[in-house]
Amino acid sequence: MRRIASKLSTSDPDFRLNDVHYRKVVAELKARQFAARSERPQRDLDRLQQQGKMLPRERVEMLLDPGTPFLELSTLAANMDYDGESPGASAITGIGIVAGREVAIHADDSSVKGGAWYPLTIKKIVRLLDIAIENRLPVVHLCDSAGGFLQQQSDLFADRHMAGRIFRNQCQLSKMGVHQLALVFGHCTAGGAYVPALSDYSVIVRGIGAVFLGGPPLVKAATGEEVGFEELGGADMHTSVSGTCDYAADTEEEAIAIGREIVAQWRRQPRWNCQRDSIEAPYYDPQELYGVIPHNSKAIFDMREVIARMVDGSRFHEYQPDYGTALVCGYANLWGWKVGIVANNGVLFSDSSLKAAHFIELCNQNETPLVFLQNITGYMVGRDYERKGITKDGAKMIMAQSCSRVPKFTVMCNASFGAGNYGMCGRAFDARMLFGWPTYQIATMGGDQAVNTLLEVKMRQMRRNGEPLDKEILARIRDETRGAYEHQLSAYFATSRIWDDGLLDPVDTRNALGMAITASMNAPLGEPGYGVFRL
Amino acid sequence: MIRPIRRLLIANRGEIACRIIETARKLGIATVAVQHRLDHKAPHAILADEVMEIEGETPVGAYLDSSQLVRAAIQKGCDAIHPGYGFLSENASFALAVREAGLIFVGPGAETIRLMGDKITARDFAVRHDVPVSPSVMADGDLSRFATDASRIGFPLLIKAAAGGGGKGMSIVRSLDDLIERAALAAGEAGRYFGDNRIYAERYVERPRHIEVQIVGDGKGNVIHLGDRECSIQRRFQKIIEEAPSVNLPDNLRAAMIDSALRLASAACYENVGTVEFIVAPDGAYYFLEMNTRLQVEHRVTEMVCGLDIVAIQLAIASGDGLPDQGSIQFKGSAIECRICAENPDRDFMPETGRVLGIVHPRQPWSIFDSGLSEGQVIGTNFDPMLAKLVTHGASRAEAVERMTQAIRCTTILGVVTNLDYLGRIIEHPGFLAGDLHTGFLVEHAPSLAPHALGAQELIDILIAAAMSNPGLQRLIDDVPEPYALAGGWRN
Amino acid sequence: MPTVMHMDGQEHQLEIVARRPELVLRVDGALHIVRPITRGFQLNLIEVDGRQVRFHAASEGAVVHVRCDGRSHRVAIHDPRDARGMVRAAGDEIVAEMPGTLVAIVKAQGEEVVAGDVVVTIESMKLLMNLSAPRAGRIARIAVELNQTFDKGAILVMLEPAVET
Numbered sequence A: 001m002r003r004i005a006s007k008l009s010t011s012d013p014d015f016r017l018n019d020v021h022y023r024k025v026v027a028e029l030k031a032r033q034f035a036a037r038s039e040r041p042q043r044d045l046d047r048l049q050q051q052g053k054m055l056p057r058e059r060v061e062m063l064l065d066p067g068t069p070f071l072e073l074s075t076l077a078a079n080m081d082y083d084g085e086s087p088g089a090s091a092i093t094g095i096g097i098v099a100g101r102e103v104a105i106h107a108d109d110s111s112v113k114g115g116a117w118y119p120l121t122i123k124k125i126v127r128l129l130d131i132a133i134e135n136r137l138p139v140v141h142l143c144d145s146a147g148g149f150l151q152q153q154s155d156l157f158a159d160r161h162m163a164g165r166i167f168r169n170q171c172q173l174s175k176m177g178v179h180q181l182a183l184v185f186g187h188c189t190a191g192g193a194y195v196p197a198l199s200d201y202s203v204i205v206r207g208i209g210a211v212f213l214g215g216p217p218l219v220k221a222a223t224g225e226e227v228g229f230e231e232l233g234g235a236d237m238h239t240s241v242s243g244t245c246d247y248a249a250d251t252e253e254e255a256i257a258i259g260r261e262i263v264a265q266w267r268r269q270p271r272w273n274c275q276r277d278s279i280e281a282p283y284y285d286p287q288e289l290y291g292v293i294p295h296n297s298k299a300i301f302d303m304r305e306v307i308a309r310m311v312d313g314s315r316f317h318e319y320q321p322d323y324g325t326a327l328v329c330g331y332a333n334l335w336g337w338k339v340g341i342v343a344n345n346g347v348l349f350s351d352s353s354l355k356a357a358h359f360i361e362l363c364n365q366n367e368t369p370l371v372f373l374q375n376i377t378g379y380m381v382g383r384d385y386e387r388k389g390i391t392k393d394g395a396k397m398i399m400a401q402s403c404s405r406v407p408k409f410t411v412m413c414n415a416s417f418g419a420g421n422y423g424m425c426g427r428a429f430d431a432r433m434l435f436g437w438p439t440y441q442i443a444t445m446g447g448d449q450a451v452n453t454l455l456e457v458k459m460r461q462m463r464r465n466g467e468p469l470d471k472e473i474l475a476r477i478r479d480e481t482r483g484a485y486e487h488q489l490s491a492y493f494a495t496s497r498i499w500d501d502g503l504l505d506p507v508d509t510r511n512a513l514g515m516a517i518t519a520s521m522n523a524p525l526g527e528p529g530y531g532v533f534r535l
Numbered sequence B: 001m002i003r004p005i006r007r008l009l010i011a012n013r014g015e016i017a018c019r020i021i022e023t024a025r026k027l028g029i030a031t032v033a034v035q036h037r038l039d040h041k042a043p044h045a046i047l048a049d050e051v052m053e054i055e056g057e058t059p060v061g062a063y064l065d066s067s068q069l070v071r072a073a074i075q076k077g078c079d080a081i082h083p084g085y086g087f088l089s090e091n092a093s094f095a096l097a098v099r100e101a102g103l104i105f106v107g108p109g110a111e112t113i114r115l116m117g118d119k120i121t122a123r124d125f126a127v128r129h130d131v132p133v134s135p136s137v138m139a140d141g142d143l144s145r146f147a148t149d150a151s152r153i154g155f156p157l158l159i160k161a162a163a164g165g166g167g168k169g170m171s172i173v174r175s176l177d178d179l180i181e182r183a184a185l186a187a188g189e190a191g192r193y194f195g196d197n198r199i200y201a202e203r204y205v206e207r208p209r210h211i212e213v214q215i216v217g218d219g220k221g222n223v224i225h226l227g228d229r230e231c232s233i234q235r236r237f238q239k240i241i242e243e244a245p246s247v248n249l250p251d252n253l254r255a256a257m258i259d260s261a262l263r264l265a266s267a268a269c270y271e272n273v274g275t276v277e278f279i280v281a282p283d284g285a286y287y288f289l290e291m292n293t294r295l296q297v298e299h300r301v302t303e304m305v306c307g308l309d310i311v312a313i314q315l316a317i318a319s320g321d322g323l324p325d326q327g328s329i330q331f332k333g334s335a336i337e338c339r340i341c342a343e344n345p346d347r348d349f350m351p352e353t354g355r356v357l358g359i360v361h362p363r364q365p366w367s368i369f370d371s372g373l374s375e376g377q378v379i380g381t382n383f384d385p386m387l388a389k390l391v392t393h394g395a396s397r398a399e400a401v402e403r404m405t406q407a408i409r410c411t412t413i414l415g416v417v418t419n420l421d422y423l424g425r426i427i428e429h430p431g432f433l434a435g436d437l438h439t440g441f442l443v444e445h446a447p448s449l450a451p452h453a454l455g456a457q458e459l460i461d462i463l464i465a466a467a468m469s470n471p472g473l474q475r476l477i478d479d480v481p482e483p484y485a486l487a488g489g490w491r492n
Numbered sequence C: 001m002p003t004v005m006h007m008d009g010q011e012h013q014l015e016i017v018a019r020r021p022e023l024v025l026r027v028d029g030a031l032h033i034v035r036p037i038t039r040g041f042q043l044n045l046i047e048v049d050g051r052q053v054r055f056h057a058a059s060e061g062a063v064v065h066v067r068c069d070g071r072s073h074r075v076a077i078h079d080p081r082d083a084r085g086m087v088r089a090a091g092d093e094i095v096a097e098m099p100g101t102l103v104a105i106v107k108a109q110g111e112e113v114v115a116g117d118v119v120v121t122i123e124s125m126k127l128l129m130n131l132s133a134p135r136a137g138r139i140a141r142i143a144v145e146l147n148q149t150f151d152k153g154a155i156l157v158m159l160e161p162a163v164e165t
Helices: A013-038 A042-050 A056-063 A119-135 A150-155 A163-175 A190-197 A216-223 A229-233 A235-242 A252-265 A286-292 A303-308 A350-365 A383-387 A390-402 A418-423 A447-464 A471-489 A491-496 A506-520 B014-026 B043-047 B059-063 B066-075 B092-100 B110-117 B119-128 B143-153 B176-194 B251-267 B299-306 B310-318 B397-410 B420-427 B456-468 B471-478
Strands: A070-073 A091-098 A101-108 A139-145 A180-189 A201-205 A210-212 A247-249 A315-319 A327-334 A337-344 A370-376 A408-417 A433-436 A441-443 B007-010 B030-035 B050-053 B080-082 B136-138 B157-161 B171-173 B199-203 B209-218 B223-235 B238-244 B271-280 B286-292 B334-341 B358-360 B367-371 B386-394 B412-414 C003-007 C010-018 C023-027 C030-038 C044-048 C051-060 C063-068 C071-078 C093-095 C100-105 C118-124 C127-132 C137-142 C155-159
Touching: A013 A286, A013 A506, A056 A091, A056 A101, A056 A139, A056 A180, A056 A252, A070 A119, A070 A506, A091 A119, A091 A252, A091 A506, A101 A119, A101 A252, A119 A139, A119 A163, A119 A506, A139 A190, A163 A180, A163 A190, A180 A190, A180 A252, A190 A201, A190 A210, A201 A235, A201 A252, A210 A229, A216 A229, A229 A235, A235 A247, A247 A252, A286 A303, A286 A506, A303 A315, A303 A327, A303 A337, A303 A370, A315 A350, A327 A350, A327 A506, A337 A350, A337 A506, A350 A390, A370 A418, A383 A390, A390 A418, A408 A418, A408 A506, A433 A491, A433 A506, A441 A447, A441 A471, A441 A491, A447 A471, A471 A491, B007 B014, B007 B066, B014 B030, B014 B043, B014 B310, B014 B367, B014 B386, B030 B043, B030 B066, B066 B080, B066 B092, B080 B310, B092 B110, B110 B119, B110 B286, B119 B251, B119 B286, B136 B143, B143 B157, B143 B176, B143 B199, B157 B176, B171 B176, B176 B199, B209 B251, B209 B286, B209 B310, B223 B251, B223 B299, B238 B299, B238 B420, B251 B271, B251 B286, B271 B310, B299 B310, B299 B334, B299 B367, B299 B386, B334 B397, B334 B420, B358 C051, B386 B397, B397 B420, B412 C051, B412 C063, B420 C071, B456 B471, B456 C003, B456 C010, B456 C023, B456 C030, B456 C044, B456 C051, B456 C063, B456 C071, B471 C010, C118 C137, C118 C155
Parallel strands: A101 A139, A139 A180, A180 A201, A180 A210, A201 A247, A337 A370, A370 A408, A408 A433, A408 A441, B007 B030, B007 B080, B030 B050
Antiparallel strands: A070 A091, A091 A101, A315 A327, A327 A337, B136 B199, B157 B171, B157 B199, B209 B223, B209 B271, B223 B238, B238 B334, B271 B286, B334 B386, B358 B412, B367 B386, C003 C010, C003 C071, C010 C023, C023 C030, C030 C044, C044 C051, C051 C063, C063 C071, C093 C155, C100 C118, C118 C127, C137 C155
16 A cells, blocks of 8 residues: 555645634534533532442543543434533543453443433443444443433433333343343432443442332332332342442442453454554655634535544545546555445546445455544435436445445444435444534535525415515524524534434544554454345 | 490481581491471482381470480481580580490490589599689679679689589679679579589680680590681671681690690590690680590591591490591591571571472582581571581681681571571671681670671662562463563553 | 552552554553463562563462562552452451351460451351451450350351451
């Protein structure tokens, strides 16, 4: 593979302008992440201190092997929901290294409303368990939750991917022979009680940990029986009488230490035999990505400049360099793993769609994981393109991509509009991991198109109702519509709803993908096979 | 009459038992070790040709049980018993019991042991044979008269137990006020340790040196000497560093002391090896201290300078052979011995316990490492805290000292706190190098012998060395697979 | 969450910062690059910030004995992540976990023991079980006589109270 020759100059005024702009964007991202991770009302912090409890993030840090990476997922989940009352959707999830083994970690955030589960909390936990299932990753649950947030119960209980899905996923993991460990640091009530109960191993802390279907108040209301926490579901009762939990610990630290020893007993899973070379840092500094991404989100940029700042040695073997040039395909190494990259350099045409479908099939033949770098406004529209079969060529790309058996990873670099999102492995297409950069936009269509379309509909409605329409009113409606749409277009809106697995500082993309790809190697490859390609 | 020794029971343990086995093996003598079960798999038991288990309420009790030991020797078909040092080595009744059982006791006769074992009779014997003794007075029960008599000698005085040894019951008294109180304490201590509460007071020599003469006698009045040893480096009246020959000792003084020693031994018709100990005052006066009727811990330094095997000499004499020819004995160079003890010099020499996790010792031809240690052995407080002896030889004292410095650096006993580093600091002390020795040396130089504070860099090196040797941390470092190991503590 | 080390009464903190390409440790706040060169009992050789450090070391439980540059050191290492370091302060007693009979006294009153030494053997449910000392110390008393039976929870052996060192 040859090193990509960057055409950018770091001293170019445009590069400098981009750089200044993107550093501000990243600063805002970091500020928001910091707030979601650390800023809590004093009374919540006081309460935890009073209970002698560690902060959830301290637990996670202590659980992890020191000096090892932790890929946190969906840090900004729920940042635009519930009036910001549930930072990080009241849970911490991620992939980290415990006793030398990669594990998925779910920690209830008891520094927010006692760790109560909001609908998005459940979505975040379910997503983590989906990741665990897809990648065969053992899970460590750090349980400390007051249970479902009752005010939102209609949005968190009944449906297929709501609370029950957590337990269904736990069972599926167990069936697949993937270990789970629960460390019980607080009360696990009602459904929450099944998290430790359905884990292969559980450790419970004396005095603060408790597991029961109904807590003492509910028991009193239901049967009149009066019973204390410890007696009803405390550590000693469960580890010596009921057998619901396996180990009792005197302190949280001891629980974590026992937990780490348990994980150390788990057999290391064999990875499927993906080709791996020694790791090499990119030749071009990933920090230069700030200067690569245009400050004007509509300006096109060459994805090769991004690839050069992401892959090992900035080396890239480009496939069909002169065909369907609106799409860049090729091989590179990332953290030593061979990957196939599919990246947008403009709108998708028939030729670029066919190129993508062909390259995706090659990667499947070659057992090479796929990385999609999205900057796509859609498939080309218009009479000539329809006549040439743009729709059926796009369908081929979607079919090839959708039926891939190799792990797929998607990064939303800039635009993710319309069917382009589908072809480029959007959320619905089961990318093992999907990350976004803080400036990415996602919707069925771009902002201007959408606002104009919506305005058109609105005007027709008003005319029918005989409402007055002057320039001023039109401008006001246009501004309102644009405001509402752009709000929904933003990466923060998307990540709030967990349409991705988290926003990344572009510089971190390499390591995030590295970890995601490494983790994906735990699951065996499926059998090859496709549906019917419309030829 | 020649009675060859074919099978020898060693009524001891630890390094000295190993040491005796070593010579016996060279001479083709079969060895039987005795072991208490607490000494299970101890090197002396492994080294010996046969092992006999001995029992006792306490482990020390077993090694002091003379009838059991004699029985063991008979049962195993031994023709001799070597008592080593300590335990029953200076016990006249044991020597008698051994001989009455028809066995050879490798040591002097019971009478000689009894004579020299009692400080009072030994002193009287010395006086009778013109061996200088320090002015002294005996306590006869009336402590106030004892005080009056003793104060007539002049202060400072040293109070000692008549039956004592090893510093037990000893104290220095500098005024009349202290005397009665200390005398009572000493008598009590003597009673407890030796079952004999007789004490006496003698002139205490300030800055005294402890010098001793190694003699060998055939029991018929013929004696030779193997030179002198300096044992002035002591803590709590117990030797920790010895050397041969003594440092800066004028020839005429050495000759006079050797002459005294030979006279004393000859008069006693001494048989086997023995040591005559003297106190030497700064003005060159010397006084008889006591005679040890056994092999000394520090016999190695004498062996190294005169090239003889003292245990072999003991066995030869015991089986009826004659003495080596004094004229053939040549003294070459200088030798030093350090006693490595399980004790903490930084905490008033408190005994230390633990499990021996590793032993490394020098292997140069000019060094000897005598130990009864093995890895995994538990060091308790049941036995003497001495774990090993390190001995070096050089053409000159300076060379022997330099080699000892090296040897200590090459020696490691892991798992138990020892005085090894302290010994190193003594050896490197300018006062020691200058040979300015006296028995109060360690107290006098205590501040400069204390360990220096670790430098920042040293501290880091040690902490990291410890961390890298901790299996838990090592696992924490090693267990992280590529490629995660390369990512460090990355967070997104 | 750093590893805590104790030496000569001082507390020190150590963290693993990176493993590759070089091992980086943070000791009391400062970073050090460490290269293990040889390991073995005879002599260990490591490089700390390019400086060669030769030492002997042996580890027993949480304690590492190090001899380096002619000095011996005892370093206690407590990694909060290591469950072995979390063992609760061992008690002064051996308590019967089930009823049984005392069938052998391995360590007598007054004897020194180290943690893990078998002190007595009991028979319970037709099984012989060795009971070990919970910590190092001296046996103060064997509370049950040979061949005597005892109930669950009975104190079988008492150690002399630990001396703070």
